Amino acid sequence: MELKNDLILRAAAGEPTERTPVWLMRQAGRILPEYRAVRSSVSGFKELVETPELASEVTIQPVDILGVDAAIIFSDILVVPEAMGCTYEMIEQRGPIFPQTIQTPDDVKNLRVEEAHFQLHYVYEAIRITKRALNGRVPLIGFAGAPWTILAYMVEGSGSKTFSKARKLLYTSPELAHTLLDKITTVTINYLQAQVDAGAAMLQIFDSWAGILPPAHYHEFSTRYIARICDAITTVPVTVFAKGAFFALSEFAQLDCQTIGLDWNMNIADSRAAIGFNKTLQGNLDPCALYGSFDNIRQETIAMLQAFGPTRHIANLGHGVYPDTDPDKVKCFVDTIKEYSSKINEPQSVT
Numbered sequence: 001m002e003l004k005n006d007l008i009l010r011a012a013a014g015e016p017t018e019r020t021p022v023w024l025m026r027q028a029g030r031i032l033p034e035y036r037a038v039r040s041s042v043s044g045f046k047e048l049v050e051t052p053e054l055a056s057e058v059t060i061q062p063v064d065i066l067g068v069d070a071a072i073i074f075s076d077i078l079v080v081p082e083a084m085g086c087t088y089e090m091i092e093q094r095g096p097i098f099p100q101t102i103q104t105p106d107d108v109k110n111l112r113v114e115e116a117h118f119q120l121h122y123v124y125e126a127i128r129i130t131k132r133a134l135n136g137r138v139p140l141i142g143f144a145g146a147p148w149t150i151l152a153y154m155v156e157g158s159g160s161k162t163f164s165k166a167r168k169l170l171y172t173s174p175e176l177a178h179t180l181l182d183k184i185t186t187v188t189i190n191y192l193q194a195q196v197d198a199g200a201a202m203l204q205i206f207d208s209w210a211g212i213l214p215p216a217h218y219h220e221f222s223t224r225y226i227a228r229i230c231d232a233i234t235t236v237p238v239t240v241f242a243k244g245a246f247f248a249l250s251e252f253a254q255l256d257c258q259t260i261g262l263d264w265n266m267n268i269a270d271s272r273a274a275i276g277f278n279k280t281l282q283g284n285l286d287p288c289a290l291y292g293s294f295d296n297i298r299q300e301t302i303a304m305l306q307a308f309g310p311t312r313h314i315a316n317l318g319h320g321v322y323p324d325t326d327p328d329k330v331k332c333f334v335d336t337i338k339e340y341s342s343k344i345n346e347p348q349s350v351t
């Protein structure tokens with residue numbers, strides 16, 4: 001099926017676009033009253049994730065309501081450890097908990113690997129339903145967590161300010177950490193490939209806990225495995241978003257991926273210099289900028305567009321949108337990107 005809006009794919013490929021494409025990390029979620037209505041009709045977050053028709057419905061909501069240039073499949077990065085045998089619970093107002101954490105070589109040995117991705121059939125079904133319902137309006141993005149971030153949750157057992165149990169493992173049992181990362185990587189590659197087979201037109205890897213590692217550990221325990229994923233995915237563009245990993249941007253230049261996500265702490269010009277001109281950059285407005293006035297949001301958004309320039313940029317926030325953000329403010333961000341970038345981007349050559 002032909003895409004009516006392929007701006008994001010062309011921007012990822014480095015082609016000129018008539019305007020800058022825009023979407024938001026965590027766009028499908030609590031910012032929208034329409035999401036909260038669907039969410040309150042089910043028993044909990046996991047039921048929503050595991051019911052393809054509903055996951056598809058909330059995936060499409062931001063396309064209809066906010067006018068974004070891509071949909072991202074509604075799911076969670078934690079479905080991967082679950083498929084490997086490490087079940088999570090999503091506690092209201094608190095976040096994820098893993099009743100059984102990974103501690104010993106036996107824990108790692110007992111994980112499912114080769115057949116794990118088959119457990120995630122509900123994600124592939126949600127992608128197929130969404131692709132049909134989108135009818136080519138915008139591309140659908142699939143995603144997974146980076147192996148390091150997944151390890152962090154599996155070892156820590158919940159969110160944490162320091163993730164000190166997970167970081168401790170890298171010092172006390174580096175070989176066990178590598179065995180676990182290797183298994184997560186294998187499952188993640190199979191999972192992402194299955195998302196592509198189901199209809200995902202682009203993929204994003206979320207390394208949410210990149211910024212808590214020292215650079216040498218990041219290189220050894222994260223970039224390496226992200227590189228394996230990038231090498232394995234050959235048919236759709238891949239975005240790597242590693243929150244806080246400013247120190248890794250120059251090594252990301254070597255990854256076989258099309259786009260690097262920047263968080264709001266990263267300087268745009270410095271990041272471009274570190275990564276070079278062969279990749280697209282995504283980001284990076286501070287999610288808190290959307291608490292400002294409409295005028296303020298327009299100013300901040302325009303300043304961001306000017307700093308990135310008209311090509312090789314996919315507009316986004318520097319991390320997920322915060323749940324208490326006013327959807328009209330999000331719309332202001334999206335509309336400003338569309339209007340202002342249409343004015344500054346070079347006109348497309350007419351063929």
Ligand SMILES: Cc1c2[nH]c(c1CCC(=O)O)Cc1[nH]c(c(CCC(=O)O)c1C)Cc1[nH]c(c(CCC(=O)O)c1C)Cc1[nH]c(c(C)c1CCC(=O)O)C2
Pocket residue numbers: 024025026027028029030039045072073074075076077078090094095096143159206208320
């Ligand atoms: C670290 C991480 C997780 N999940 C995810 C990440 C990486 C991105 C990031 O760094 O923010 C990724 C994710 N989680 C969710 C999406 C949906 C798609 C989208 O971006 O719109 C995506 C891409 C839904 C969700 N995942 C979660 C919700 C909220 C739960 C609810 O609606 O009840 C949603 C909509 C829950 C979740 N899931 C996770 C946590 C820590 C939490 C609790 C904190 C919170 O509530 O935001 C793990």
